[in-house]
Amino acid sequence: MEIRTLRAFVEVVRQGGFSQAAKTIFSTQSTVSKAVRQLEDEIGTRLLDRIGHRSTLTVAGEVVYRRAVRILAERESLMAELDDLRGLKRGTLRLGLPPIGSSTLFAPLFAIYRNRHPSIDIRLAEHGSDRLEEILHVGEIDLAASLLPVSDEFEWQEVRREPLVALLQTDHALAAKASITLAELKDQPFLLFESGFALNRIIVDACRRAGVEPSVAARSSQIDFIVELAAAGLGIAFLPRMIAEQRSHPAVRHVALVDPGTEWHIAMIWRRGAYLSHAAKAWLALTREFHSGD
Template identity: 40%
Template sequence: MDLRAIRYFMEVVDAGGFAKASEKVHLTQPALSKAVRLLEESLELQLIERGKRGVHLRLTPAGEVVYRHGLALLATRDDMLAELEAMRSLRGGRLKFGLAPLGSAELFAPVIARFRSLYPKIDMQLLVRGGIEQTTALRKGEIELATGITALDSEFEGLRIRKDPMVVVLPRQHFLAHRRELALHELADTAHILFEPEYALHQLVVDACEQSGFSPIDVTRVSHPDFGIALVAAGTGAMILPSYIAERHMVAGVVSVPLKETDLHWELSLFWRRGQPLSFAAEAMIALVKERLGGL
């Protein structure tokens, strides 16, 4: 049903006739009469009882129903347009933003604070999720943007924010702690501390170890790098981490040794579903991330 036709019909009723209504809507009287007639034909109901010259009219019972609901429809339309304008000007709207537990606090907290200061009316929902959960949430439409480790391919597009080499965090007393760099296979007999499987980094490390000819042994799983490094300091095992994260959480009693000859690295991205229309709020966040963090 054409809302414009309903508006024309209501203008005719409010004006008490087609002549006065045509002046208000800037439409010729024949064109206005035709629009109302087409509305009646589409509903298969007469809405207006016209006088001899089409001046004096009154509503039929069906016309009263259409007029009453027309008021609500046009009010809803106005509300919709006002809300869309608020979203377009970033005076309203919502942004559901999934944050990876690893690295997001250090890199994205200043950007999020700036976004809130620029757009205080945006309802921002921050959801901390592991990498596996992030991609699932994007596919389901539960979030618009995500941070984490992922392939930018036919399914996801985005910005590469940071690429870091990996290091091995060892207890200071470990027999390999004095080395300037380590090959991954040299850790075959060392207990490992890994992130939980829902972290994308978990599988990256496991795959790299297997490509070097071994599977991690005596594995302890953690959800936070600071707790993992605390376990290293206590002598529980070694932990492979991005150099940036290791530096941020370093404590006494551990050392950080670079890995050599490996393709294993940490590559953090801001990403979203390819081809998915984004809200104005999401577009504004992407622009701000480009401005503050750049892209690789």
């Protein structure tokens, strides 16, 4: 059983098909198909049911997938630990950061990190928190910034807490309020980020607790575009206060959102029990140095 066949199989499952898996691991679709067939032949049973362009797991496939994810993650930890034992000078930091908040919280730290550790190669993955947790789980990255809470499979180090604010057009009837609740916005259209952004989950979960069924006018992955849509009066947007203040707009008013459980609580996370390289530990120390007590 080879690592390459396990990796191909895991990516087919995660991406939902062979063509997308091939793009993810920079291979061809035929090579990925051959690797999965080789794994099925070795195990002696079918692992995937192929329906059109989609592939779903068989019962045996579910067992193999769970084990394969752990094997691949342990391999990455093993290689990192061996590199440290060899005293290699050219380490690698594999870091995952989300689009929301990273330019403020983490971008200023890169120059400091590079100055202190000039031989460390930084490999950056940029996705929403949900996707970052997926690739962290399988060992493709060492650390990720994600919103709390996270599952028990991860350990974490707090970075920052921020309240959320609602972004309303300045002439909106509720824009003069000092604070607002989701119940007061129940009849208003919302502007949300694309699926996979943990900020959406905060808003949707808070709406459920408040008995509000949000009407979504638009979705985007771009903060500036969301702000412009709010300024145009298309709907109500939500951002952490710190980020909203940096994206101030003359046609937008920020109103504090006071519903329980709507705090933006970001942390650096890593797999529980995983080996952390010197490069990863150095990044954690730097974020603790600059963001402890924020």
